[in-house]
Amino acid sequence: MTAQFWPSHVVMEVRGASKTxxxxxxxxxxxxxxxxxxxSGELTGIVGPSGSGKTTFLMIAGLLxxxxxxxxxxxxxxxxxxxxxxxxxRDFRRTHVGFIFQKANLIPFLTAVENVQIALEINDVRxxxxxxxxxxxxxxxxxxxxxxNYPSQLSGGEQQRVSIxxxxxxxxxxxxxxxxxxxxDGSRGRQVMEVFRTLADVHRVAVCVVxxxxxxxxxxxxxxxxxxxxxxxxxxxxxMKARLQI
Amino acid sequence: MNIAVKDMRFSMLxxxxxxxxxxxxxGATMGMIGLYRGIVHEALLIINDIGADLWVVEGGRSGPxxxxxxxxxxxxxxxEGVPGVASTRRFIQYNQQYIIDGKSVRLAVTGVDYPxxxxxxxxxxxxxxxxxxxxxxxxxxxxxxxxGDVVRLGHDDYTVVGLTKGQVDMGGDGMFFVTIPDSQAINxxxxxxxxxxxxxxxxxxxxxxxxxxxxxxVMVELKPNADPExxxxxxxxxxxVEVLTQEEERSMLLDGRLWxxxxxxxxxxxxTLLVAGSIIALTIYMLTLEKINQIALLKLIGARxxxxxxxxxxxxxxxxxxxxxxxxxxSFTLYPHFPRTVLLVPEDLAxxxxxxxxxxLGASWFAIRRAMQVRAQEVLA
Numbered sequence: 001m002t003a004q005f006w007p008s009h010v011v012m013e014v015r016g017a018s019k020t021x022x023x024x025x026x027x028x029x030x031x032x033x034x035x036x037x038x039x040s041g042e043l044t045g046i047v048g049p050s051g052s053g054k055t056t057f058l059m060i061a062g063l064l065x066x067x068x069x070x071x072x073x074x075x076x077x078x079x080x081x082x083x084x085x086x087x088x089x090r091d092f093r094r095t096h097v098g099f100i101f102q103k104a105n106l107i108p109f110l111t112a113v114e115n116v117q118i119a120l121e122i123n124d125v126r127x128x129x130x131x132x133x134x135x136x137x138x139x140x141x142x143x144x145x146x147x148x149n150y151p152s153q154l155s156g157g158e159q160q161r162v163s164i165x166x167x168x169x170x171x172x173x174x175x176x177x178x179x180x181x182x183x184x185d186g187s188r189g190r191q192v193m194e195v196f197r198t199l200a201d202v203h204r205v206a207v208c209v210v211x212x213x214x215x216x217x218x219x220x221x222x223x224x225x226x227x228x229x230x231x232x233x234x235x236x237x238x239x240m241k242a243r244l245q246i
Numbered sequence: 247m248n249i250a251v252k253d254m255r256f257s258m259l260x261x262x263x264x265x266x267x268x269x270x271x272x273g274a275t276m277g278m279i280g281l282y283r284g285i286v287h288e289a290l291l292i293i294n295d296i297g298a299d300l301w302v303v304e305g306g307r308s309g310p311x312x313x314x315x316x317x318x319x320x321x322x323x324x325x326e327g328v329p330g331v332a333s334t335r336r337f338i339q340y341n342q343q344y345i346i347d348g349k350s351v352r353l354a355v356t357g358v359d360y361p362x363x364x365x366x367x368x369x370x371x372x373x374x375x376x377x378x379x380x381x382x383x384x385x386x387x388x389x390x391x392x393x394g395d396v397v398r399l400g401h402d403d404y405t406v407v408g409l410t411k412g413q414v415d416m417g418g419d420g421m422f423f424v425t426i427p428d429s430q431a432i433n434x435x436x437x438x439x440x441x442x443x444x445x446x447x448x449x450x451x452x453x454x455x456x457x458x459x460x461x462x463x464v465m466v467e468l469k470p471n472a473d474p475e476x477x478x479x480x481x482x483x484x485x486x487v488e489v490l491t492q493e494e495e496r497s498m499l500l501d502g503r504l505w506x507x508x509x510x511x512x513x514x515x516x517x518t519l520l521v522a523g524s525i526i527a528l529t530i531y532m533l534t535l536e537k538i539n540q541i542a543l544l545k546l547i548g549a550r551x552x553x554x555x556x557x558x559x560x561x562x563x564x565x566x567x568x569x570x571x572x573x574x575x576x577s578f579t580l581y582p583h584f585p586r587t588v589l590l591v592p593e594d595l596a597x598x599x600x601x602x603x604x605x606x607l608g609a610s611w612f613a614i615r616r617a618m619q620v621r622a623q624e625v626l627a
Binding site: 059065086094095099107122127150170 | 247249253255257540544545547549550621
């Protein structure tokens, strides 16, 4: 099934992608002929039950898994297919894609500021400038007073905000988040979702969030519902409805 | 940012303990090699230092170190007459246990042919060399004696006039240098029963059976142009003596008497090296396995392979360097207090260092191979 598009330029598009895993002697189809475009300035929510293929889609769109069939396009240029060695796309990922997961996945032996700084230094930003930029990002997320704390000294919400700061360090055009609020309470979860909203609105980042949580439907521009590895419905989210005054 | 150092600083205690563990293993390896070197060094001490070109010993024997040897006390005069011989010195050495100040002490009593031999080859750390033909002694500090101590051995008192360090025989007994007449006098003191038995065995006596008048060997210094083989042949023609060069003495000691011990120690050393190498390699590999999640994350955020390789190799080298330092510290502070000499030769230590470097880099290579197989998405695992 092909998803509908709202006007905006496409950053990353998965076209006709299927993904099959081998589980022992059995083949498991995680994704079937999926096409979905992620556009700049748009916050897309992907919802659906466990095993519906949400995370698999995110992996393919984030160039972490190759599709078994189909292609991935970046700004209309094919970038990955079944035979692509995704390890070779590490440089591309570093400069174009940011990832956020349910677990913050911070490096435990680096402080908050160093966890952000490392992402910049990996992208050849000089240490001094990297540290200054990392501090700036942490300050944006209200973590300036926690910059020298190790992850173990931060709350779950603070850790997640550090991981968002890290994901944004290299100004990605695409931000992919897998259940980013699952480990947070309601108010922390909303804070995180509002950060995504701002990124889409102000920085024109294409943001795609996989979630189980129905509370955030008012924040999304578009909600993609998946089941059994297929897109079963694409509907406008609360933000889009408000914009269109539906 | 150096993430290898950051990780080590964060888990400082753990890395320190790992380094200490590796240091102890390496220290044990250094100790085993040092013990081997020490045994060889001690065994060859007299042969190397005393400066004899030839050793004239009892016929049919490989004395006086690899086997016992007893030659007549007048043999030195016979040897002096052989063409090509520049000088001779008499030699006696035997081990005995004595009670000194109520304590049992084992001594390697060694006769020095004073005044022909002033004992100038004996390395003193205190006191002086011999000035009298009788009743003076130079003792190794391992005997517990000090300059000025008076020791009663046999029927006479001996004053310690000089002190040495590290002068022990192959059994580890401290040397107690006295003049040849004194060494014969000390050795002559036997219980009356032994004297009786010796009289019955007259003509068959040798050192150790109580014939205090006999020598163990006669040492020969050759004239500058003398051919050792010719001199040897002349003396061997007498039929009652064996003549050995310095090199033959060394070889008979190392390849004869000490052969099994050397092989045993070398086998243990090889085993210690193998165990140390395996544990070091495993430790470095395990350090990488523990960081799989962080390596996956680094790949996820786009880190180049060199960042990950740098993390692994730097940590391996840091642990190796710290472990090596700990091993050196242990070796140089602890081993000097061991009862036997543990000889730390710079070449051996450098060899261990190179082996450690190779092991660390080898283990890093396996760890890097594993790290390269990690996929970025494993961060979700």
